[in-house]
Amino acid sequence: MGGDTGGIDRVYRRRRKPPLQQLGLLGLLGANAFFQAGRFSDPYTHGDGPPGWPPLAFGLLVATTFVRVALEQLRAHTRVTTAGITVQGRLRSRSWTWGEVYDIRVERAPRGWGPQGGPQWLTYLYDFEGRRRLLWHLDDWQLADPYAEVSELCLSAAPYRSLAWEPRLQVEALILRGAARRKAWRWAVYGAIAVLVAMFVVDFWEIVNGGPDHPFLLLVCVPLASFAVLGAVLDRYWTSRPPGSLAQQP
Template sequence: MDAVGGGIEREYRRRTGLPWQYLGLVAVIFMAASHTGPPAWGRWLVVASAAQTLARVGLEQFRAHTRVTDAGITAQGAMRSRTWAWPEVYDIRVEHNPRGQGRSAPEWPAYLYDFEGRRFLLPHLDDRQVDDPYAEVSALCLAAAPHRSLTWERQPRVEDLIRHRAARRKGWTWGANGALLVLLTMFSFTIWQAGTGRPEHEFLELVCVPLAALVTLGALFSWYWTHRTPPAAT
């Protein structure tokens, strides 16, 4: 990053190796599901999902990046690009990602928050691509200060929005985990039906029931965590 007097010019791209363990696991699932396991439509659904995941990971590694200039920040994702002028940026924060502890994903990614409390990932501005993401973000905010009409002070209204959005994300994450357990249970039930000669209803059991569980559990957990979220201190 250049000095403040010379302007801001920085781009964050992949500089470390690919998450081969994660990609290998998806590839194994892809190959196994394409040859085994009932029903046939379920195999192709898994194959399509695995192929989509591989394509997304590839695009995220080679196409995604974060570009910072005097005008603002551009976050180029796997498919979509977003740009924020500095006055539109409420804060930039490095947050812990529990799924990154195995190094298949960043453990400390950086996110941009707007004034509506919405959170956006800044690709490759994380501990996998930057030696010290906290120091990098601090220097970035310091260099951007002259280009903002506001200070970096926290605002209770926005902090409340951030907390409630985080609670909803947590609720839907719990709902997705619960739906996954339901899916595994229904898969085992379908195998048991096939082994005992009982009538099978694969689409109902493997698609409709898990989707209903996702919507129901996601809504319930989202409501629960949202109402447990304390308001920001004034």
């Protein structure tokens, strides 16, 4: 993080490496995926065909995850100046002037990020449309106290804003609806994973009993369809509720 030289000039980059447990798990998954892709042949060609699509697809997914993590660690950063905030993502950057920034908030990270799995608290920028954007590396994994850092940033930015840091009911309602929408699609992911596990069981049962086998239908089409349907239903249900009830949602 750069120093403050009379105004605001701070850059938040990776200072602490990702947890070894996380990198080790990715490494094991990647090695296993590529090993399986090279070792096993398509069962429907009795061992004489090209590698089956499930190991290849899983290997591609793991490779993509590796690239994402690498870009997050080496390229992504957040810069704060008197002009505003610039977020350099994995590939593209985006800038906001201070007049476009509604609020900067430290929020709990999504479930599954344990104490050894990365930051527990992340920082987001909110605009006046209720949209939010992650501020890279402004979290408790890279900083000792992100709350104090954000408070200092807001105080330092006050002279460069035409508006005070005060809540607006209309924007808060948009933020709550955005949170409800994210929750809906997060639960849709959980539901799709449960359906995928169930389809694995069904596919295995069909193979054991000599019935017709439809791996692409069961392991790809059905989970994706369940994700789309469940997400749409939950999105409509949660975002249609009054803002007051949305604020009570976990």
